[in-house]
Amino acid sequence: MATARTESMGPMVMGLNKQNGQLRGQTKPLSQSGPHSVSTPPGKMTVGGGALKPGGGTQEGGIRFGDDWKKSLLLPPKDTRVRTSDVTSTKGNEFEDYCLKRELLMGIFEMGWEKPSPIQEESIPIALSGRDILARAKNGTGKSGAYLIPLLERIDLKKDYIQAVVMVPTRELALQVSQISIQISKHLGGVKVMATTGGTNLRDDILRLDETVHVVIATPGRILDLIKKGVAKVDRVQMMVMDEADKLLSQDFVVLIEDIISFLAKGRQILLYSATFPISVQKFMSKHLQKPYEINLMEELTLKGITQFYAYVTERQKVHCLNTLFSRLQINQSIIFCNSTQRVELLAKKITQLGYSCFYIHAKMMQEYRNRVFHDFRNGLCRNLVCTDLFTRGIDIQAVNVVINFDFPKNAETYLHRIGRSGRFGHLGLAINLITSDDRFNLKSIEEQLVTDIKPIPGSIDKSLYVAEYHSVSPDGEEEEPPRRPVTTPNQP
Numbered sequence: 456m457a458t459a460r461t462e463s464m465g466p467m468v469m470g471l472n473k474q475n476g477q478l479r480g481q482t483k484p485l486s487q488s489g490p491h492s493v494s495t496p497p498g499k500m501t502v503g504g505g506a507l508k509p510g511g512g513t514q515e516g517g518i519r520f521g522d523d524w525k526k527s528l529l530l531p532p533k534d535t536r537v538r539t540s541d542v543t544s545t546k547g548n549e550f551e552d553y554c555l556k557r558e559l560l561m562g563i564f565e566m567g568w569e570k571p572s573p574i575q576e577e578s579i580p581i582a583l584s585g586r587d588i589l590a591r592a593k594n595g596t597g598k599s600g601a602y603l604i605p606l607l608e609r610i611d612l613k614k615d616y617i618q619a620v621v622m623v624p625t626r627e628l629a630l631q632v633s634q635i636s637i638q639i640s641k642h643l644g645g646v647k648v649m650a651t652t653g654g655t656n657l658r659d660d661i662l663r664l665d666e667t668v669h670v671v672i673a674t675p676g677r678i679l680d681l682i683k684k685g686v687a688k689v690d691r692v693q694m695m696v697m698d699e700a701d702k703l704l705s706q707d708f709v710v711l712i713e714d715i716i717s718f719l720a721k722g723r724q725i726l727l728y729s730a731t732f733p734i735s736v737q738k739f740m741s742k743h744l745q746k747p748y749e750i751n752l753m754e755e756l757t758l759k760g761i762t763q764f765y766a767y768v769t770e771r772q773k774v775h776c777l778n779t780l781f782s783r784l785q786i787n788q789s790i791i792f793c794n795s796t797q798r799v800e801l802l803a804k805k806i807t808q809l810g811y812s813c814f815y816i817h818a819k820m821m822q823e824y825r826n827r828v829f830h831d832f833r834n835g836l837c838r839n840l841v842c843t844d845l846f847t848r849g850i851d852i853q854a855v856n857v858v859i860n861f862d863f864p865k866n867a868e869t870y871l872h873r874i875g876r877s878g879r880f881g882h883l884g885l886a887i888n889l890i891t892s893d894d895r896f897n898l899k900s901i902e903e904q905l906v907t908d909i910k911p912i913p914g915s916i917d918k919s920l921y922v923a924e925y926h927s928v929s930p931d932g933e934e935e936e937p938p939r940r941p942v943t944t945p946n947q948p
Contacts (some may be wrong), residue, residue: 497921562639572597594875621676654822675711700727758880794862847872885921
């Protein structure tokens with residue numbers, strides 16, 4: 456995974472566009488490289504493709520026997536940042552060890568995925584065997600790849616019906632997962648992937664499902680609507696994945712999920728992935744899963760690369776404190792959490808008045824504006840994003856190295872998912888919590904539940920705690936010893 460590094464962006468005073476959560480005026484894009492700098496266009500997504508030609512294009516006939524297929528891959532820049540044991544503590548397996556189709560391997564390597572992470576090592580062979588899985592692993596350690604790789608490997612292109620469904624709790628996560636699916640399946644020769652979520656045109660989905668679709672990535676309400684209308688035929692689905700399964704099994708969704716499962720074939724495979732699981736998962740497992748293989752890589756709950764601090768402030772001091780953090784921290788991109796949609800908009804307006812580039816996003820915005828904000832922030836058009844807990848689920852933006860809880864969350868689960876937006880895939884991140892007197896007991900409770908240490912914020916934060924340090928790479932491509940000082944990035948948020 457490659458980092459998104461940024462050019463210097465001076466303070467910019469802009470007017471807040473009330474409709475779409477973005478700012479009027481020009482923003483200078485943050486230069487990005489690697490698999491996570493791709494565009495995530497809003498709307499429905501489909502994919503076709505073939506194998507690479509030696510010159511980098513595609514051809515119908517695929518790669519001839521004897522070709523050195525790895526030489527023709529269009530690989531992203533190598534990510535040489537130091538990683539924590541959250542993703543490096545593996546058994547040493549390679550993706551080739553799982554007998555995957557060569558065309559799928561090509562897509563995996565072109566994503567910049569060099570070797571399986573621990574959750575991928577544990578999950579991929581079991582999922583390929585057809586067995587149900589209950590997998591628990593930390594945020595940002597490769598859960599999407601853990602289920603998408605076996606899912607795409609098992610798609611039969613000769614069959615023109617829906618063979619796999621991925622359920623996710625938010626629209627943004629649906630778009631992200633579908634984009635990853637499209638990228639890693641682009642050489643498979645015609646896998647059709649569709650994202651469908653609430654808030655988009657139902658008629659467009661109906662027309663799309665009139666054509667061939669192999670994989671549907673959906674939010675529960677929309678896919679159930681399409682199933683009940685007889686448009687999405689899921690009776691031959693062989694695999695159903697529940698990403699962020701704890702949220703999907705909460706009171707908000709569990710009735711919908713049960714309803715969806717009732718339309719599936721009896722022999723289907725169900726895979727559950729999450730960082731946390733509620734007690735209710737036991738009831739769901741006993742009812743719907745057949746002797747599931749359980750994976751638990753959660754010896755500790757928080758990511759090793761995230762350093763956590765708190766600043767004790769009054770409510771009136773919060774904006775001033777935030778301004779001070781902006782001026783002193785070395786921010787690539789930051790996500791700032793508030794506890795209500797109203798406070799999100801008010802804070803975003805305040806940040807722009809202070810002269811910093813800022814977008815905002817929350818659930819009450821029109822879907823097209825949510826898509827645009829998500830797309831533009833992911834692609835580095837803005838340094839700071841203010842949001843509600845809408846953005847805590849699975850969103851993977853590699854450039855985010857700072858998370859700020861402007862409003863402290865009410866429970867440990869929300870806190871865990873929020874801070875997990877930084878420190879993705881074994882990299883470094885910083886979580887700063889603005890704590891008022893009303894939050895002090897909650898802070899202690901969350902520390903105890905997560906068995907973690909949230910320290911008082913020091914006068915100066917060591918950049919090596921959250922700014923990526925890189926290995927140098929020798930001319931033959933081998934990693935050398937890492938430098939003793941962190942690579943510098945712009946100081947201005």
